[in-house]
Amino acid sequence: MKPHRFEAGHRDQLRNERRMKMQPAQGILDRAAPTPDEVCADLGCGNGYLALPFSIRCRVVLAVDAQREMLEDLISSAGEFERLKLVPVQAEATRLPFSGGSLDRVLAVNMMHEVEDRGSFAAEVERVLRPGGRCTLVDFQKKETTFGPPLQERIQEDEVPGHFPSMRVASLWSFEEFYQYEFVRL
Ligand SMILES: C[S@@+](CC[C@H](N)C(=O)[O-])C[C@H]1O[C@@H](n2cnc3c(N)ncnc32)[C@H](O)[C@@H]1O
Structure with missing residues (x-):
């Protein structure tokens, strides 16, 4: 089964009131608790629901999405300070243009279910993270x-950790509509 990809034409739904109520970005950010020196990649960042607030709390956010319209929308809605810390990268999350062990954090929010080859995706996440680096999923x-x-x-x-043999679960928060894992790269 090939999962569908969220269409860029519907991107307003990613930042509407219903979403903000169901899945507040501030909660995800607070649980992930990034530090100001982190180099973070937001994989499948969409139009920046998380990339924007994370850019304020991290050194830099590599905002990765396969769809150019998403990245254009993200950059046009970023403020001056956020824009300085955001690097838009149009790429597939299964083939990232980053060196091995180069990232402190990977964010993957509401996107893994859209990836057809989950094995390659998980291997890429593990490849780009440094030992001790974190993945917020x-x-x-x-x-x-x-x-x-x-x-x-x-x-x-409970099937998510099985995809990531080189990471351990640091925390798991389960909510009515979604879950949040914090993994640490071994
Ligand atoms: C449901 S949206 C979520 C966007 C954002 N993470 C958020 O929480 O608002 C999923 C996004 O992942 C992107 N995406 C899906 N599969 C991808 C892949 N293999 N590589 C890069 N981006 C992908 C889609 O283009 C879309 O923008």
Whole structure:
């Protein structure tokens, strides 16, 4: 089954009131607790629901998305300070243009369920993170919820760690509609 990719034409839904209520960006940011020296890549960043607030808390955010319109929207809605810390990168998350061990953090929010080759995706995340680096991974609970992708495309919460043999789970937060993992690269 090839999962569908969120269409750039619907990108307003990524930052609307319903989303902000269901999945506040501030909560994800506070639980991830990035430090100001971090080089972070937001994979499948969309139009920046997380990349924008993370750019204020990190040294730099490499904002990666396969769709150019998403990155254009992100940059046009960034303020002057955020723009200085955001680097838009149009790329597939399964083939990242970054050297091995070069990143302190990877963010993957509501995007892993869209990746067809999850094995290659997980291997890329593990490759680009330095030992001790962190991965903040958020995705939808595999059940009917008010918002989100078709049920058959969702990833069961307890199946996520099995995709990442070179990372350990530091924390897991489970909510009604989504879960948030904090992984540490071994
Ligand atoms: C549902 S949106 C989530 C966007 C953002 N992370 C957020 O939470 O608002 C998923 C995004 O992931 C991107 N995406 C999906 N698969 C991708 C891949 N293999 N490589 C790069 N981007 C991908 C899509 O283009 C889309 O912008």
